[in-house]
Amino acid sequence: MTRRTRLFLEREGYRRRRLRDMARLLPVLGIVLFLLPLLHGRPEAGVIAYLFLAWAGLILLAGLLSRRLQEDPPAPPGESGP
Amino acid sequence: MITYDLLVAICLAYVVVLFAVAFWAERRAAAGRDNWLRAPLVYTLSLSVYCTAWTFYGAVGYAARSGLEFVTIYLGPTLVLIGWWWTLRKLVRIGKTQRITSIADLISSRYGKSNTLGVIVTLLAVVGTTPYIALQLQSVTLSFAVFVPQGAGRWSSIDPNATAVAVAAGLALFTVLFGTRNLDANERHHGVVMAIAVEAVVKLFALLAVGSFVVWGLGGGPGEMMARINASPVAQDQIRAGRWIGLTFLSAAAVLTLPRMFQVLVVENADEKHLATASWAFPLYLMLMSLFVVPIAVIGLEVMPPQANPDLFVLTVPLDQGRELLATLAFLGGFSSATSMVIVAAIALSTMVSNHIVMPLFLNWKSEGATMSGDVRKLVLRARRFSIAGVLFLGYLYYRLSGGSEALAAIGLISFAGVAQVLPALLGGIFWRGATRRGALAGLVTGFALWAYTLFLPSFGEGAVMSARLLAEGPWGIGWLRPQALFGVQMDPVVHAVFWSLILNVLAFFSGSLAGFPGPMERLQGAQFVNVFERSAEGRAWTHGQAEAEDLLLMAQRILGPAEAQALFHRVAADQGKGGYLPDITPEFLQHLERELAGSVGAATAHAMVGQIVGRSSVSVGDLMAVADETAQMMEYSSQLxxxxxxxxxxxxxxxxxxxxxxxxxxxxxxxxxxxxxxxxxxxxxxxxxxxxxxxxxxxxxxxxxxxxxxxxxxxxxxxxxxxxxxxxxxxENGQVTLHEQAADLSDLLDRAAAAAGCSGPGGIRIRRDPARERIRIFTDTDRLTQVFINLIANAQKYCAAEVPELRVEVREAGGRLAVDFIDNGAGIPRKSQALIFEKFSRLTDPRSAGGAGLGLAICREVMSKLGGSIIYLPGQRGAAFRVTLPQACRRAA
CATH class of the missing domain: 1.10.287.130 (Signal transduction histidine kinase, dimerisation/phosphotransfer (DHp) domain)
Structure with a gap:
């Protein structure tokens, strides 16, 4: 009984820390996505469409993340878990 | 055609609605029913002050000129917002715990509450923002002009400057009314934020409406639109990698450092959770704002005459197609963009100017008034109002002087690059404890100077501030100092300026930080900023009870004077049956206190001041003044340490x-x-x-x-x-000895001692004496003194290792005391043992050779201290030497 609870908590904490990692990594992903048009060179309609799609995708990810992060209890001190 | 007068009427009606919204929001907030005002949506919409008239009108012009590049201005903020977990979360938390009022306040507070830094950041912000405000005024006047029929005599009778003046004055009025309504310690302006949120909706709706009309009404739907884009010159320009990366970075920096963005992001933030919502909702807003920019530009280039200003396509395209209602909506959108930016910028700047320039000057000028007189809040409000008017006047002045002819985008980027100079000090300050005031100062000054030299001053055009020759050949003909090609590097001017100013700024920041040693206040603040998540529990929140009573006392002392205020508080506390100076906060007490204060500063101010403290907010001016105290205390504390x-x-x-x-x-x-x-x-x-x-x-x-x-x-x-x-x-040792004092001759005592020590026999030590000097009569316990002498002579006899042992006994009077020295010609006593020889049981040489148990000298020391004298080892006599000193009182005239 107690064991199961602890397992659950550990899993929960682990998930939460990974979520924070994801929140930190999201702008890095954004940088990569926003630099890709440079490879193409000319801003054709396809490039513009790609840019807005990537943008929308990032927003969607950020939205999901922020919802999950808001469910969190306040971050424990130190907060950089393994 | 919609008439100019009708447009003015619509515009005025819109302004009245905004005033009403702001007023309503203030009323609700004052009544405590501000739940709705604190919604994350309102916070997100208020962030839209980022989208100024520059982005509303200018983005289309930018796209028409340089293609997709305009979008970088939105990509940077998107990256910062979705990366909120890195920086914004920390900034907002710091802003809350430290009760930061502006970006200048943040920098100054982080680096040991240094006002020098506050002043520099304030100046930087004013210099960077003034052209931007001019730009907004210009956009409003330009958009008004669009509605005047070409060639009609009407416009010539309407001075565009008069429009600008009217707009500036109206904005100043609104900002003063709702921005300096009260001196809230949290610097939150519910009315302003609400009005801005409404404006944000209007401008987004307007742009989406124009965009939809363009895509579906003129472009023939999305598919057709794609083909048109591919065929248009907009899609022909290569994306320039340097500018793409540089401008994305610049806009990301600007969203953190622009005074108005800091104001809405950090200062006006009511709840950290709102940031989580804004992290995706604001990028969404930005994306929607830029979604139709390219189509509008493409269609505008197609349908409008070639000489038409692409910056006004948002207005002129619908107008050209006879959609006057749409054009009016677009006009209101542009108007909203311009006004919201100016209002927030003016509030942010006036806070900085009054907190970092006017107040310190005033406190300096009236140094005793700062601690005693209390009417400082009124002064702050007045300073803010004047600052708002001043900032808007500066903007207007810049608009008049610059002539309002430049492309809109240029000023925007210059302004961004200027405020971005704060970035190293800002990020360094919240992530690196080693960042120091000196480093921040060096970085800011370097970056500011380089920005002015490479971008700001050249932006006035050749011959305005910098001569054409200076620009082409560099100062004094030094080529590598050319303002737009430093060190011979040829780049796009904006990227060039951003690159060099920030690189050297960062360099100066780090070297300055590494070289210096921060003061105590700096280190304290540094730790609090960098470790804000570990320490936020310690934040100085205003709580019920003691803290409030103490704050009230603090404030009352400033107004009534310490003695009176303390007496008042003490009296009230005594009436409540409490000791000390901190009574319970009861309505009676508050009323009493308020009346007392009103006697000095007037009823309204007294009420506001008491309300501010009891209403769970603090005295920001008090804090301002406490800064000096705190620093002094820190210094005192550290010197005590x-x-x-x-x-x-x-x-x-x-x-x-x-x-x-x-x-x-x-x-x-x-x-x-x-x-x-x-x-x-x-x-x-x-x-x-x-x-x-x-x-x-x-x-x-x-x-x-x-x-x-x-x-x-x-x-x-x-x-x-x-x-x-x-x-x-x-x-x-136990002090139980009784002394038998009697008079005797010193020489007799020495004779006895020598005889008792057995020196007279063969092999005995030879004693050299000076009988003339020994003829001194003393009055003491002669038996005990003789015991000491015997001991010393016996010791010399025992331990003196010389071939012909010899002991000199010298009597001298030194410093009013009688000293008898016993000096042998042996090896003496090693230095390390000199401290121990008088201790009990000490014996230096092999115990076999000595007859005693090592108690002799210990006994001598005790005896001499009982006789009021002393015995010490006398170093530097080659042999072992002891000096027996007798007090003067022992001496009797012979």
Missing amino acids: EAKSEELARTARQLREANEKLTALSIQKDAFLSQISHELRTPMTSIRAFSEILIETKNLAPEERTRYSRVIHEEALRLTRLLDDLLDLSVL
Whole structure:
């Protein structure tokens, strides 16, 4: 009984820390996505469409993340878990 | 065609609605029903002050000129917002715990509450923002002009400057009304934020409406639109990688450092959770704002005459197509963009100017007034109002001087690059504890100067501030100092300026930080900023009870003077049956206090001041003044610490010495114990052995019997002597000794001592004396003194290792005291042992060679201290030397 609870908590904490990692990594992903048009060179309609799609995708990810992060209890001190 | 007058009427009606919204929001907030105002949506929409008229009108013009590049201005903020977990979360938390009022306040507070930094950031912000405000005024006047029919005589009668003046004055009025309504310590302006949220909706709706019309009404739907884009010149320009990356970075920096963005992001933030919502909702807003920019630009280039200003396509395209309602909506959108930016920028700047320039000047000018007189809040509000008017006037002035002809995008980027100079100090300050005031100062000044040199001053055009020759050849013909090609690097001017100014800014920031040593306040603030998540529980929140009473007392002291205020509080506390100076906060007490304060500052101010503290907010001016106190306290505290640590070091040193001595003593004691048992055992053994012989041997010759008996007797005497010594010492140490004082000649005492020590016999030590000097009559316990002399002479005899042992006895009077020196010609006593020889049981040489148990000198010391004199080892006499000193009182005229 107690064991199961602890397992659950550990899993929960682990998930939460990974979520924070994801929140930190999201702008890095954004940088990569926003630099890709440079490879193409000319801003054709396809490039513009790609840019807005990537943008929308990032927003969607950020939205999901922020919802999950808001469910969190306040971050424990130190907060950089393994 | 919509008439100009109708447009003005619509515009005025819109402004009235905005005032009403702001007023309504203020009322609700004042009534405490501000739940709705604190919604994350309102926060997100308020962030839209990022989208100014520059983005509303200018983005389309930018796209028409340079293609997709305009979008970088939105990509940067998107990256910052979706990366909120890195920076914004921390900034908002710091803003809350430290009650930051502006970006200048943040920098100044982080670096030890340095006002120099506050002033520099304020100046930077004013210089960077003024052109931007001019830009907004220009966009409004331009958009008004669009609605005047070409060639009609009407416009010529309407001065565009008058429009600009009217707009500036209206904005100033609104900002003063809702931005300086009260002096809220949290610097939150519910009315302003609400009005801006409404404006955000209007501008987004307007742009989406125009965009939809363009795509579906003129472009023939999305598919057709794609083909048109591919065919248009907009899609022909290559994306320039340097500008793409540089501008994305620049806009990301700007969203953190623009004073107005800091105001809405950090200062006006009511709840950290709103940031989580804004992290995706604001990028969504930005994306929607830019979604139709390219289509509008493409269609505008197609349908409008070539000389048409692409910056106004948002207005002119619908107008050209006869959609006047749509055009009016677009006009309101542009108007909203311009006004919201100007309002927030003016609030942010006025806060900075009043907090960092006006107030310090005032407090300096009136140094005693700062601590005693209380009417500072009124002054702050007045300073803010004047600052708002001043900022808008500067903007208007810039608009008039610049002539309003430049492309809109240029000023925007210049402004971004200017405020971005704060970035290193900002990020360094919240992530690196080693960042110091000196580093921030160096970085800011370097970056500011380079920005002015490479971008701002050249932006006025050739010959305005910098001559064409300077721009082309560099100052004094030094090519590598050319403002737009530093070190011979040719780049796009904006990227060039951003690159060099920020690189050198960062360099100066780091080297300045690494070189200096921060003061205590800086280190304290640094730790609090960098570790804000670990420490946020300690944030100085205003809570019920004691803290409030204390704050009230603090404030009252500023107004009534310390003595009166303390007396008042003490009296009230006593009435409540409490001791001390902090009464319970009861309505009666508050009323009483308010009345008292009103006597000094007037009822309204007193009410506002008390309300501010009891209403769970703080005195920001009080804090301003407390800064000086705090710094002084920190300094005092650290100097106290220093003194304490010195004291500790001294104590530790003493303890170490004592410990060394104790250790040595303990070793000695062990040695003594083993020796004394040996000393006791040796005579005991021989006594036992000889007495056994006497008992068991019946027929012993009488002479043998006598010999054995003598041995026993001598050994018994030795034992007795040893025990006498121990007893003597113990008596002396316990202070139970009685002195038998009598008069005697010093020379007689020495004679006796020499005789008793057995020097007269063969092999005895030779004693050299000066009888003339010894003829001194003294009055003391002569037996005890002689005992000391005997001991010293016997010691010399025992330990002096010279071939011809010799002891000099010198009598001298030094410093009013009588000193008798005993100096032998032996090897002396090693330095390390000099401290120990007077201790009990100490014996330096092999115990075998000495007859005693090492108590002699210890006894001497005790005796001399009982006689009121002393005995010390006299170093530097080649042999062992002891000085016996007698007090003057012992001396009797001979």
